[in-house]
Structure formats: C-alpha cells, structure tokens
Amino acid sequence: MPFDPTARPLTANEARVLATLMEKARTVPDSYPLTLNAVVTGCNQKTTRDPVMNLSDAEAQEALDSLKLLSMVFETSGGRAMRWEHNFQRAVGVPDQSAVLLGLLMLRGPQTAGELRINAERWHRFADISSVEAFLDELRERSAEKGGPLVVLLPRAPGAREPRWAHLLCGPVDLSAPAGGGAEPAAPALQARVEALEAEVAALRGTVQRLCAELGLPAGTPTGGG
Known part of the structure; x- marks a missing residue:
C-alpha cells in the first residue's frame, strides 16, 4: 500500500x-x-x-x-x-514531478507555487506556474485508497500576495497558527528586493560621483549647504 x-x-x-x-x-x-x-x-x-x-x-x-x-x-x-x-x-506512489515538489517542501519549508517553480530549476523545469499548481492539486486531492493527501494549502499570511503550500509527510499541519512562519517564507523575496535596491542605490551613487567629478563639484556635498 x-x-x-x-x-x-x-x-x-x-x-x-x-x-x-x-x-x-x-x-x-x-x-x-x-x-x-x-x-x-x-x-x-x-x-x-x-x-x-x-x-x-x-x-x-x-x-x-x-x-x-x-x-x-x-x-x-x-x-x-x-x-x-x-x-x-x-x-509513495507519485509521479516524478510531484516527487520534486514534495522534496523541495521537505527541504525548504512552505512555499508558494511560484517559489516552488523557481526552486525546482535544478531538479525539474516546470513549464509554468499552472503546471506546478496542477501537480500540487493532485497531491492535495490524493484519495484515501492511495494514502490520502500529501500537501495542504496554508491560509494566506498577512501581507502576503500568494498562499503557501506545505507537505503532510510529517503529519498534519496546524492551520490555526500560521503566524510563526508567516514572515519567514517571504524573507527570501524580501531579501532579494533589498539587495536589488541596494545595488540600484550604489549605481546611482556612482553616477552622482562621476557627474560631480566632471563638473568639478565635491562629491557628497549636502544639498543646500553653504
């Protein structure tokens, strides 16, 4: 079985x-x-x-x-x-693509379908997010004869745009207490956004310094300073 x-x-x-x-x-x-x-x-x-x-x-x-x-x-x-x-x-009796998604959920914790597609790149290349969602839906609707559901869709965390999926291989997930992991799974996306902004600021700073040098102005002079 x-x-x-x-x-x-x-x-x-x-x-x-x-x-x-x-x-x-x-x-x-x-x-x-x-x-x-x-x-x-x-x-x-x-x-x-x-x-x-x-x-x-x-x-x-x-x-x-x-x-x-x-x-x-x-x-x-x-x-x-x-x-x-x-x-x-x-x-477990699942197809290759479903195994990839379950493996990623076991390694990285709850993730959105979009995060799963990105994180699966080295394992398996999914055509689009809808294909990821199709396999997740199959795992969620797995019949009792086959052993029951293997994933669950978590309640959307406050401030999150997309709900996250979690695996059930270690037993039921407490759906009433998503707050403990509410902000953490969004951290990688937030970190990437912060890094992108920092890189943009650094590029702008370099441009300002170059223009100041060309115009003969001291770099970093406060605006409105005497």
Whole structure:
C-alpha cells in the first residue's frame, strides 16, 4: 500500500535525510548514491534549508535505518563505504514531478507555487506556474485508497500576495497558527528586493560621483549647504 502519513508520519530527521537524497540524486548525480558522511553534510547545509539542522552521524544513520524499513531508501555497495539512495517515487506512489515538489517542501519549508517553480530549476523545469499548481492539486486531492493527501494549502499570511503550500509527510499541519512562519517564507523575496535596491542605490551613487567629478563639484556635498 502507498505511504500513508496519517498512519506513520515521518520524523523531521527522516524527512531531511530523505529529501537530501532526493536533491543530490538530481543536482550532483556524479557523487550519488551518497555515503553516510555525504548525507550528513547535505542535511546540515546552511543554504536552501528551512529549518537549518545539525544532525549527527548517529541521528542520520537512525533515520536511514527507519526509512529503509519503509522502503523509502536502500543501501548499495560502491567503493569502500556503504552508499544510500532513495526510492521515494515508488514507495509513495507519485509521479516524478510531484516527487520534486514534495522534496523541495521537505527541504525548504512552505512555499508558494511560484517559489516552488523557481526552486525546482535544478531538479525539474516546470513549464509554468499552472503546471506546478496542477501537480500540487493532485497531491492535495490524493484519495484515501492511495494514502490520502500529501500537501495542504496554508491560509494566506498577512501581507502576503500568494498562499503557501506545505507537505503532510510529517503529519498534519496546524492551520490555526500560521503566524510563526508567516514572515519567514517571504524573507527570501524580501531579501532579494533589498539587495536589488541596494545595488540600484550604489549605481546611482556612482553616477552622482562621476557627474560631480566632471563638473568639478565635491562629491557628497549636502544639498543646500553653504
């Protein structure tokens, strides 16, 4: 029977280990399957991870052993160290595109359909946002016979233009308390906007300094100063 998160939800450690294997299979295929050390390094990355975690070797190994019992990962022998690879699509019973979206949600936390499309670039190139939404809708409407829904659309956070999606692989999401993550998922977009504005200000400052030099004026003289 396909994986049912209501009967046996994944732990946070299991979700991080599983999604890391899913990511590295697509982004660094030459070094995949992964050794335990590579799994730990991938799980504890400081970028493209929400939340940032600090798993030990023992915690990652425990998660791998549990996922193996769920048929979501398996061991392969290669070189001197044992290596691991995921079996997500077959174990959960979802198409490749849906697996990409679930992997990203496990790694990066709740995201809008637009953010998922952008973040999926190295995993899979979706034609447009509507195609992302179509696969999300399929995951939300997954029948009980197939294990039930795997994603949920969160209430729109105050000030947000688009609602975010969250995965249900670790069990139900508390829809009554979105405030804890309300501002955080918007942070990357806000950060990008701030960086763009800073770059624009820097370019304008350079233009002003160049014009001042051409006109023989001291740069940075306050307006209206004597």
